[in-house]
Amino acid sequence: MATKKWSILVALVILLISMEAAIAQGQGNGNGNGNGNGNGKGNGKGNDKDKGKDKEKKKEKVPKKKSPKEESSNSEKLPALESGQERAFCKAPTSSCHFKTLVCPSECKTRKPKKNKKQKGCFIDCSSKCEATCKFRRANCDGYGSLCYDPRFVGGDGVMFYFHGAKGGNFAIVSDDEFQINAHFIGTRPQGRTRDYTWVQALAVMFDVHTLVIAANRVNQWNESVDSLTVKWDGESVTIPIDGEAEWKTNTDEREVVVERTDDTNSVRVTISGLLEMDIRVRPIGEKENKAHNYQLPSDDAFAHLETQFKFKKPTDFIEGVLGQTYRPSYVSPVKRGVAMPMMGGEDKYQTTSLFSTSCKLCRFQRPSEDSSTSQGLIAQY
Numbered sequence: 001m002a003t004k005k006w007s008i009l010v011a012l013v014i015l016l017i018s019m020e021a022a023i024a025q026g027q028g029n030g031n032g033n034g035n036g037n038g039n040g041k042g043n044g045k046g047n048d049k050d051k052g053k054d055k056e057k058k059k060e061k062v063p064k065k066k067s068p069k070e071e072s073s074n075s076e077k078l079p080a081l082e083s084g085q086e087r088a089f090c091k092a093p094t095s096s097c098h099f100k101t102l103v104c105p106s107e108c109k110t111r112k113p114k115k116n117k118k119q120k121g122c123f124i125d126c127s128s129k130c131e132a133t134c135k136f137r138r139a140n141c142d143g144y145g146s147l148c149y150d151p152r153f154v155g156g157d158g159v160m161f162y163f164h165g166a167k168g169g170n171f172a173i174v175s176d177d178e179f180q181i182n183a184h185f186i187g188t189r190p191q192g193r194t195r196d197y198t199w200v201q202a203l204a205v206m207f208d209v210h211t212l213v214i215a216a217n218r219v220n221q222w223n224e225s226v227d228s229l230t231v232k233w234d235g236e237s238v239t240i241p242i243d244g245e246a247e248w249k250t251n252t253d254e255r256e257v258v259v260e261r262t263d264d265t266n267s268v269r270v271t272i273s274g275l276l277e278m279d280i281r282v283r284p285i286g287e288k289e290n291k292a293h294n295y296q297l298p299s300d301d302a303f304a305h306l307e308t309q310f311k312f313k314k315p316t317d318f319i320e321g322v323l324g325q326t327y328r329p330s331y332v333s334p335v336k337r338g339v340a341m342p343m344m345g346g347e348d349k350y351q352t353t354s355l356f357s358t359s360c361k362l363c364r365f366q367r368p369s370e371d372s373s374t375s376q377g378l379i380a381q382y
Contacts, residue, residue, distance in 0.1 A: 074126055075091060075092075083106065083109065086109060087104070092126050092127065095126060097129075102124050102125075102126070103132060105122065107120070120137075121134070123135045137269055137279060139309035144309075145310040145311060147173065147183075147307070149307075150199060151163050151198060153322070153326075156312075156326040156327035161335040161343065163344045164195055165185045165196075165198050165351075166187070166196055167187030167189070168186070168187070171350045171360075172321045172350045172351075172352055172360050174312070174321040175324060175362070175364045175365045176315055176316055176321075177365065178275060180207075180321075180363065181203060181310075182352055184200070185198045185201070186198065186303065190294065199285075199306075203278075203308065204355045205278075206356065207272065208367075209368055210233070210252060212257060213233075214229070214259075214278075216282045219304050220301060221302060229265075229266050229282050231248070233257070240259055240268065245260070247261070255272055258271045277310075279309045280306055282305070285303040317329055320362045322346060322350050349361045
């Protein structure tokens with residue numbers, strides 16, 4: 001009898017143990033090795049690991065899409081048609097124009113007119129626009145990357161702003177890992193004014209160990225038919241031909257530099273392969289403009305200055321400078337919208353000691369060795 005009772009008791013204990021094991025398995029393996037039955041009580045450490053993997057996946061960098069500006073120029077030149085119309089094969093992979101061939105219109109058969117430089121040139125756009133159109137090859141003062149007038153900028157974000165700097169001052173307009181562009185400001189301060197009226201008189205483009213300078217000459221009386229533009233390469237003056245290709249070019253170890261005329265006088269396009277393109281024009285302050293803004297300029301100085309539009313090939317995400325900062329993906333313009341003259345500060349952040357200095361508080365570009373060029377004869381000292 002006692003033996004039967006012990007047998008029944010052992011059977012009950014075994015039954016209870018079996019039931020507990022079944023319940024535990026139904027609720028999910030608490031040691032993190034199982035996935036449970038979907039009732040939300042299990043998953044333990046196992047799911048924590050999965051979540052960690054999910055986070056790692058989210059952190060993986062997604063390839064950055066090319067901007068429309070990059071896509072527009074991503075093409076390969078093809079042989080021209082018998083009519084002389086130039087063609088290009090579009091290669092921008094993210095564009096709807098991918099693998100399409102664009103042909104220049106008959107009204108502007110070539111990208112670079114050789115005669116009568118006032119004619120429009122062909123502009124091939126391989127972005128989503130996917131078109132070939134006729135355009136003047138000059139600075140558009142209302143376009144992205146422009147610097148004109150009493151310095152008025154249009155940033156890479158499309159926001160317009162003014163940056164007055166200071167007369168006689170030099171400022172980093174753009175400073176990136178591979179190049180820097182400084183500007184020399186000229187100006188005047190009429191009696192009773194609290195700030196300078198300023199304009200950009202010279203630009204210095206510095207890359208590798210080289211320096212290209214474009215400067216407006218100081219002239220007493222403006223004459224449109226007289227060239228008032230000076231170009232210097234590594235401290236030496238260069239002459240831009242008027243006939244034929246109407247261009248000056250040189251090749252460094254890594255880049256080709258081209259300065260070509262886009263008008264008979266006072267207008268050029270600068271191209272530095274892999275870095276940038278600039279359309280530059282020299283213009284004066286006319287008598288009407290002088291009176292309208294009450295500049296009170298002297299009669300013996302036209303205050304010739306530069307109007308420029310920049311296009312950058314591959315700016316980094318950390319580009320700096322008065323204009324350069326507006327090309328950063330994370331940039332949010334601090335200027336006040338909806339006012340006549342939205343002002344951009346930052347003179348202290350971008351001021352340099354000379355036109356050729358690469359040092360400022362936020363400048364990124366560093367030369368392999370210090371440039372020995374001087375600004376003598378290039379900068380209007382006023």
